[in-house]
Amino acid sequence: VSTQSTGVAFYPFVRMVKVVSKRSNRELGEIDLKTATTVNELKKQWQSKSKLAVARHRFEYNGVVLEDGKSLADYNIKDGDSLLFRDLGPQVGWTTVYVVEYAGPLILYALLSLRPSFIYNSSDVSKHPLGYVQLISLACWSFHFIKRILETLFVHKFSKGTMPLSFLFRNSAYYWSMGVLVGYFHNHPLYTPPNNVIQLYLGLALFLLSEVGNFVCHLILSNLRPAGTRVRGIPRGFLFEYCSCPNYFLEVTAWLSFSLMTSSLPGLIFAAIGGMTMFNWAVVRHVKYIKEFDGKEGREKYPRRKIFVPFLL
Amino acid sequence: GINAEYGARVQSTHTSTMKSPSTPSAPNPLVNYYLAAFNLLSGVGWMVVLYLLISHYVNGGNYSTAYENVGGVLFVVQSIALMEVVHSLVGIVKTPVMTVLMQVYSRLLCACVVTYRIPEAQQSFAFTTMAGLWAVSEIRYFYYAANLLGLSPYILLWLRYSLFLVCYPLGAGSEWLVMFTSLPYISRTNLLSVDLPNSYNFAFSFYYFIISQLFVWPFGLYIVYTHMLRQRARNLSSPEKEKAN
Secondary structure: OOOOOOOOOOOOOOOEEEEEEOOOOOEEEEEEOOOOOEHHHHHHHHHHHHOOOHHHEEEEEOOEEOOOOOEHHHHOOOOOOEEEEEEOOOEEEHHHHHHHHHHHHHHHHHHHHOOOOOOOOHHHHHHOOOOHHHHHHHHHHHHHHHHHHHHHHHOOOOOOOEEEHHHHHHHHHHHHHHHHHHHHHHOOOOOOOOOOHHHHHHHHHHHHHHHHHHHHHHHHHHHHOOOOOOOOOOOOOHHHHOEOOHHHHHHHHHHHHHHHHHOOHHHHHHHHHHHHHHHHHHHHHHHHHHHHOEOOOOOOEOOOOEOOOOOOO | OHHHHHHOOOOOOOOOOOOOOOOEOOOOHHHHHHHHHHHHHHHHHHHHHHHHHHHHHHOOOOHHHHHHHHHHHHHHHHHHOOHHHHHHHHOOEOOOHHHHHHHHHHHHHHHHHHHHHOHHHHOOHHHHHHHHHHHHHOOHHHHHHHHHOOOOOHHHHHHHOOOHHHHHHHHHHHHHHHHHHHHHHHHHHOOOOEOOOOOOOOOEOHHHHHHHHHHHHHHHHHHHHHHHHHHHHHHOOHHHHHHHO
16 A cells, blocks of 8 residues: 555555557557556557557547556556557657758768769869868768767657657658758859958857857757756756757757858758748647646746847747 | 547647638638639639630630640639638638649649640640649639538539549649640740859759659649548538538
8 A cells, every 4th residue: 555646545556457549549458557546558569469650649538648667556547448549650769860861961962072973064063163161161060960860869858758650750751852952052062152351250150159058058958958868948048048949059050150151042041941941849848848847736837038049939 | 439539649730630721710701702702803813714624626726736835824814822821821711821732733734834834734635624623623712612602502512523533634634635735845945944153052943843743743642632522422421411401
């Protein structure tokens, strides 16, 4: 006998639960719980019975999705109750997706800098070897994506372990095609560098500042969450005092600076598409923060902040 | 039983419900009247296009000169459709912006870019069929206007969800032919194309762009057609028929 998080002193033993398809309302089977008391153990039982990987399971009880790490008692599930089940389809890990989608632009841009003859006119290539600005562009581009891969492996703490497999192809298609778009024009023999050094070095300086700032933001976010948990906290310090998602904002400024530095419309296109997507994400994140940190029941109240651009938006 | 679940997929946030552009998102009567007026105006505009097209032939005209009669009005009427994007952006209509953009894109490309600039496209037979089929399928504007004014005559409902069966494939085919006919001119004149070197470090070949659209068009038709088939099944099912009658 122990006090569960529901405050009930005695929790009746659950021997079996039924699994019902959320889509078709048909009963799919039963889970014999044996000694299982947590959601994780329940999912493991269902995995061996249904042959579906745990990552694909989505169980619902009384309108609430069962979260890993919680116990059955947290949801007040009783013996013989029905759980609504949905198969999320083949899943792939976040880390895998991120590494694959970032490796593409890194490798493709570098390959294009070798100026393969089936892409570029060889006589033009021999007349125009890679210039100073093109080398800087190669360095900055590669630095950015190496940084992203390292952050994925060592810094980021993801709240969900997996995403649908189709996202891998969708995301990679976007990043890899951007890699080709920018890489093709920046390594082109007929590439034109900016005609004044101010533009070049101002762009470079702003790019580096944005990259460092973005990294600091990622560190702050990562430190908010103890390893292995899915805790969400209010980010504080640095630019987080002025907006909810300065990491996205600094990413956009990095690419705008990169475009300035290289005098590049393809770079601007990349910045624009990425910027619009990240703006949408920032709005969603901002709304989530406000909803979760409403100041009630002992929770902190989310401070007044802009969404995406410090002081402005 | 369990195996049936393998077919289930995560609902993508990008699934567009593709509501009709007339579905207003706020019950503001002024907005409703504006939208009704907009749809009526567009519908009438397309009737004018159809009238000019038919009268050209009735007066003994040839397909190579059809554009002279119809082209100007067509351009104006089709350009007005750009407002549908604004309506969606501003939020007075529930349709997502991406959906409206895709719907309007094919028209703008064919009417306001290709036919507007390229003589071979204007003089093709496909121009006549394209303009005519567009005009016929734009009966949908009257359907929207009626809905906004609270009316739902079954004949408009039926037309809206039946004309497409013929108009969409023939229309898409005509658009494809118009684009195909325009290729030689684009290649000769480098229309709307930019070459390296330039200070923006960007190049664009309208010729290859149009070729890429020739490959995309059949997929676009498939998507739009199957969507309309589902809408037809939903809207013209028996309970609705009895209600409307």
